[in-house]
Amino acid sequence: xxxxxxxxxxxxxxxxxxxxxxxxxxxxxxxxxxxxxxxxxxxxxxxxxxxxxxxxxxxxxxxxxxxxxxxxxxxxxxxxxxxxxxxxxxxxxxxxxxxxxxxxxxxxxxxxxxxxxxxxxxxxxxxxxxxxxxxxxxxxxxxxxxxxxxxxxxxxxxxxxxxxxxxxxxxxxxxxxxxxxxxxxxxxxxxxxxxxxxxxxxxxxxxxxxxxxxxxxxxxxxxxxxxxxxxxxxxxxxxxxxxxxxxxxxxxxxxxxxxxxxxxxxxxxxxx
Ligand SMILES: Nc1ncnc2c1ncn2[C@@H]1O[C@H](COP(=O)(O)OP(=O)(O)OP(=O)(O)O)[C@@H](O)[C@H]1O
Ligand SMILES: [Mg+2]
Numbered sequence: 001x002x003x004x005x006x007x008x009x010x011x012x013x014x015x016x017x018x019x020x021x022x023x024x025x026x027x028x029x030x031x032x033x034x035x036x037x038x039x040x041x042x043x044x045x046x047x048x049x050x051x052x053x054x055x056x057x058x059x060x061x062x063x064x065x066x067x068x069x070x071x072x073x074x075x076x077x078x079x080x081x082x083x084x085x086x087x088x089x090x091x092x093x094x095x096x097x098x099x100x101x102x103x104x105x106x107x108x109x110x111x112x113x114x115x116x117x118x119x120x121x122x123x124x125x126x127x128x129x130x131x132x133x134x135x136x137x138x139x140x141x142x143x144x145x146x147x148x149x150x151x152x153x154x155x156x157x158x159x160x161x162x163x164x165x166x167x168x169x170x171x172x173x174x175x176x177x178x179x180x181x182x183x184x185x186x187x188x189x190x191x192x193x194x195x196x197x198x199x200x201x202x203x204x205x206x207x208x209x210x211x212x213x214x215x216x217x218x219x220x221x222x223x224x225x226x227x228x229x230x231x232x233x234x235x236x237x238x239x240x241x242x243x244x245x246x247x248x249x250x251x252x253x254x255x256x257x258x259x260x261x262x263x264x265x266x267x268x269x270x271x272x
Pocket of ligand 1: 021024126127180212214219220
C-alpha cells in the first residue's frame with residue numbers, strides 16, 4: 001500500500017440535520033487553508049442545493065455533473081478562486097443525489113491522481129441527511145468533520161450519522177465542530193456531552209476540532225457572495241475559522257483506508 005506517500009488528506013463535512021453550517025464551514029475552512037498556503041480543493045457534492053460556488057462568488061459555466069457525465073474534463077471544470085482555493089462546483093437540482101455511480105466516482109478519482117502532489121487537503125461538502133450516496137463520500141475520506149449545534153435535533157442527527165458510520169461502515173475517524181455557540185466553554189461542553197454518549201455506545205474515535213461563535217457576519221458574507229474569512233477577517237467567526245484551519249493543518253491526520261479508497265488506491269471503488 002502506498003498511503004505513506006500520500007500527502008493529500010480527504011476531509012468530508014457531515015451533520016445529519018440540515019442548516020447547521022456545513023457549507024459555510026466547508027467554504028471558509030477551505031479558504032482559510034488555502035490562504036495559509038495549504039493546497040486545497042473543495043468539492044461540492046450537494047446536488048440538491050449546491051451553495052459552495054455562490055458563497056465563493058463563483059459563477060461556474062460547468063459543474064461536477066458535466067464531469068461525471070463525461071461532457072467536460074475535471075481540469076476544465078475546476079476553478080481557482082482569488083484566494084487560491086480550487087473549487088469543483090456542484091450543480092443545483094440538475095442531478096438528484098443518489099445517481100452518482102461507481103464509474104462517476106472513478107472519473108473523479110482518476111482526474112485527481114495528477115493533483116495529489118499539489119494538494120494538502122480535499123474538502124468535501126455533502127448534503128444533509130444520510131442517503132447512501134452521501135455515506136459513500138463520507139466513508140471515502142480520511143476524516144469526517146461533524147458539525148454540531150446546540151439544538152437537540154442537531155445532536156440526535158449528528159449522533160445517528162456517527163453511529164451509522166461506525167456500526168454500518170466501520171468508519172471511526174470523526175472530528176466535531178461545535179457551531180453557533182455562545183462561548184468557547186459552551187462549545188466544549190456541547191462536545192463533552194456528545195462524546196459522553198458516543199463513547200458509551202460507539203467505537204468511534206471522536207476528536208474535538210473546536211467551536212465557532214454565532215456571528216451574523218457569516219450570514220452577511222453569504223448575502224455578499226464572499227467568504228466570511230475574506231470579507232470580514234476581523235470578525236469573531238473569521239478568527240474562529242482560521243483557528244479551526246490551523247488546528248486541522250497541525251493535526252497531522254493519518255492517512256486511512258477511507259482516503260485510499262477516495263483516490264482509488266484500495267479496491268478501486270468497492271460497490272458499498
Ligand atoms: N457560526 C454561525 N453564526 C451565524 N450564522 C451561521 C453560522 N454558521 C452558519 N450560519 C448560517 O446558517 C445558515 C445555514 O448555513 P449553511 O448553508 O452553511 O448550512 P448547511 O449545513 O450547509 O445547510 P444544508 O443542510 O442546507 O446544506 C446560513 O444562513 C449561514 O449563514
Ligand atoms: Mg450545505
